Amino acid sequence: MSGDLQQMRGLVSLLEARFAAGQARLAQHQEKVRALQDGLAALGARHDAAQADDPAFRAGAYLRWNVWADERRKQINRQLAEARAGEESLKAELRVSLGKLEAARGLEAQLRADAIRKAARRAP
Numbered sequence: 856m857s858g859d860l861q862q863m864r865g866l867v868s869l870l871e872a873r874f875a876a877g878q879a880r881l882a883q884h885q886e887k888v889r890a891l892q893d894g895l896a897a898l899g900a901r902h903d904a905a906q907a908d909d910p911a912f913r914a915g916a917y918l919r920w921n922v923w924a925d926e927r928r929k930q931i932n933r934q935l936a937e938a939r940a941g942e943e944s945l946k947a948e949l950r951v952s953l954g955k956l957e958a959a960r961g962l963e964a965q966l967r968a969d970a971i972r973k974a975a976r977r978a979p
Contacts, residue, residue: 857970863963870956877949884942891935898928 857966860963860966860970863959863966867956867959867963870952870959874949874952874956877945877952881942881945881949884938884945888935888938888942891931891938895928895931895935898924898931
């Protein structure tokens with residue numbers, strides 16, 4: 856096996872590891888986005904349930920809670936927007952990583968085919 860082919864195989868292995876790490880980072884980030892979405896939904900669900908079931912809530916006794924809930928919702932929405940922007944950035948990095956990996960795989964296949972042709976020419 857030629858040195859170029861060995862080097863290319865090493866590069867492909869490295870790029871595969873980098874791509875897998877990128878996928879793991881993206882999955883972790885997507886979990887963070889889901890957690891924020893769940894928190895936002897839970898906050899809204901508690902608000903709706905409290906309004907429906909609690910006479911004190913309907914009478915306006917929980918004005919402070921409403922103010923807190925609105926501020927918390929704003930905070931979660933900001934975090935969610937930042938997390939989604941980060942997710943898009945990670946996806947862009949992953950696309951670049953995949954492109955490099957596919958290019959290296961193509962070059963490896965070409966080098967392998969060249970090595971096979973060269974070996975066939977040398978064979979009697």
